[in-house]
Amino acid sequence: MEYDFRAIEQKWQQEWVRRGTYKVTEDPDKPKYYVLDMFPYPSGAGLHVGHPLGYIASDIVSRFKRLQGYNVLHPMGYDSYGLPAEQYAIQTGQHPAVTTAKNIARYREQLDKIGFCYDWDREVRTCEPGYYKWTQWAFIQMFNCYYDNQADKARPIADLVARFEKQGTEGLNVCCTEELSFTAAEWKAKTEKQQQETLMNYRLTYLGDTIVNWCPKLGTVLANDEVSEGLSIRGGYPVEQKLMRQWCLRVSAYAQRLLDGLERIDWSDSLKETQRNWIGRSEGTEMQFKVKDSDVEFTIFTTRADTIFGVTFMVLAPESELVPVLTTPAQQAEVDSYLDAVKKRTERERQADRRVTGVFSGSYAVNPLTGQAIPVWISDYVLAGYGTGAIMAVPAHDSRDYAFAKHFNLPIIPLIEGCDVSEESFDAKEGIMMNSGFLNGLTVKEAIQRTKQYVTEHHLGRVKVNYRLRDAIFSRQRYWGEPFPVYYKDGMPYMLDESRLPLELPEVSDFKPTAQGEPPLGHAKNWKTPEGYPLELNTMPGFAGSSAYYLRYMDPHNDQALVSKEANDYWQQVDLYVGGTEHATGHLIYSRFWNKFLYDLGYVCQDEPFKKLVNQGMIQGRSNFVYRIKETNTFVSYGLKDQYETTAIHVDVNIVSNDVLDIEAFRAWNPEYQTAEFILEDGKYVCGWAVEKMSKSMFNVVNPDSVVEKFGADTLRLYEMFLGPLEASKPWDTNGIDGVHRFLKRLWNLVAAGDGFAFSDEKATAAELKSLHKLIKKLTWDIEHFSFNTAVSAFMICLNELGKCNKREIIQPLIVLLTPFAPHICEELWQASGGEGSVCDAQWPVCNEAYLVENTAVYSISFNGKTRFTMEFPMDATAQEIEAQVLANEQAQKYIEGRTPRKVIVVPKKIVNIVL
């Protein structure tokens, strides 16, 4: 009987659906295990072979855990709001919901063909009202909370209001946009609108003024990568920096907890490090500087308070609110023209063009320690969004300040003994202080501590921790996203009552912005509350829907709660999360934030959402080339191309096999090549190759369907794992796929006989049992350690060792072991071998170490590190016994030649080294 993978795979995929094999319910009697894939955005291009890599790995773990007796939650869904569907809608008029549904259907079809064990009853789609109800709900909860630094958690905003009524801001220690100060009486005197405005300063979702790239012609905010040289990429319209009122998420409130939480989760060091850098904790000092001949004071942040004696100028960010205050009339014109120039520059240009620019404000600050007057400059190398948007510049010990000082000819005062600042600054935090008054003679590290102390004692400032992590801008001027559950009254936003959720995305006549420059929702009819209040026109960004989806899978049909307490208590958190590193500073920060917020409010029982995270590597494309001889339609094979002058041309990898071109398919591929001639080597046309990004234009996109069609899903699954370590990036290269396909065929042929199967009931030999149990042991270890490539090899080794063995006693457990990797063939063989039910419900075999025990071990005998011969010893021989026997050995004596060995080393790894 042939291994007809098409029939087998189709049969079992239908059977699994019919039997509900992968349906999961909470079962308190079984230990749980939650395996999650990062859900995909269903793009129009469908899946390529890179996508399933992580899905296959997680599927293997899910099936493995299930065979081990765990109750495994392994769901899948779609991140189905997003820009591409909307862009497509603008171009074609096709409703994004329609394209999205179509793409999802295509994804599902592709996923089904690979044989995943998802419980599709738990599918979620972020664009469905039943789902985004809970995204909106979470937004409301955040709006109604503030962050209490004392309690170190989010608390209801009502508590804050109560506090304001009692004692105003006195003794307040909370997260806010701006430090405010008012009394209880002042609070009560505020109008409703003023109170609401004040609370905005504390809410976890708030309307905040943010600088964005605004394109008036397109009527939308653009991301930095959508802007180049001050023009929009799409259309080439001018873009300006604009302060806009946007919804923001106070992610920064959780900065320290996001940092601390990393200690308790099992993620790769590199990913944790990326998050640490992104959060960017920095301990320093905030210092007050008085402005000369004025009452104005301002605050700067520095990590090098020790260099205070070397400050030769101050710098303000152009957007700083101090700029208008400190600009003197004499400098007004110059400052205005500088600010104008800066305003036109985008973030991107600012990054690309590092030329030193700046302007003198006309004012002087007073060094709080020396009393010296120091000029205050304005420059865009200081960022408004970090620290206080103002710095003290110490050119001798900061390279940026140094460049600025050199350019504008400002003084440079070295503060560390022996440092040379004639060519560049000395940025290292080491050495002995000089020119620094009371700090002289201290090391830099001592000086930092001493200055902190001094500044605090003399009330010149305070010790402060800053984070690089910014609040997330949460508004998009887009159609295809979650509507905000927000209406406006008297210009102030209010949350819809939860009973009105979900607030469904309305139909619009046009997906473009309105003529008035409003977001697309401005086209919606009756976009207001029943009371007539206008609803928010912005929609939420892509990461909104993906921030809590893992919780929804626990209880996907619940319309009373995001997740019931019972379901959450049972599933707790994701045990294994598999996905790409590209989400390190986006989704993986936001969902940790979101989860911690829900944890604070008691809606979830775990502080961290993802216990263990594994990043699968990217699958790159492997492009193939043909070489056309210049000015001809003749193509020369790779090995001979150097004899001609040729042009390399990308050729569709799907008509190339093992780097050999299918010439007929090539002629048919493009009319241009219909009459092509070929210069072959060994009767074949060999193509060149290169590793490139997988993309249509390189003709190197391989989709899983074509592989499944040709080799079957089981082969695809095995091969993707066999390709190399899961976490490594590697090119998709089908050159080795025959190997794993052959492995499956060999296994099949072992038990296939005539029209049926033949399993032998003969007792297994010791050698066969040893092979099997070696495999059990290695596989268990490999799957637990995500070493899937060596796991696949282990099967091949085992099969090689077993030879022609078709004994049920050996093959049946082997089928169970293979099930996570190649479930379809295993179901078929399991049934053929007389196994009960589905192999998915079988039991993972346990390694019996007794079969692995060796009676004797072969030792390599080396002299001065060179292996000369081998000897056999009983397993339990002691080092002393081995040493004595080796030295007495006749052959050894030949090498020793009467000398006394200086040292004899017996290594448990079966090596004896004799040093002469």
Next chain:
RNA sequence: GCCGGAAUGGUGGAAUGGUAGACACGAAGGACUUAAAAUCCUUUGGCCAUCGCGGCUGUGCGGGUUCGAGUCCCGCUUCCGGUACCA
């Protein structure tokens, strides 16, 4: 610039400090076939060899630790990711 990760045959890749190159692809040779496909067997890092004895050499480069280093330490080179005026 800073932070990660990597470098092993023709190729993908194995190797708790212990026989480097498992496993697989490719290639070469052979068996079975009229033939091809499929399948099976043998060889396969390089160099030398009186090719079935054996020898030398070999994990990006230069040092070091060790009886012993692909693996650990120090110093480089190259490549790939991430991040970037964060004071």
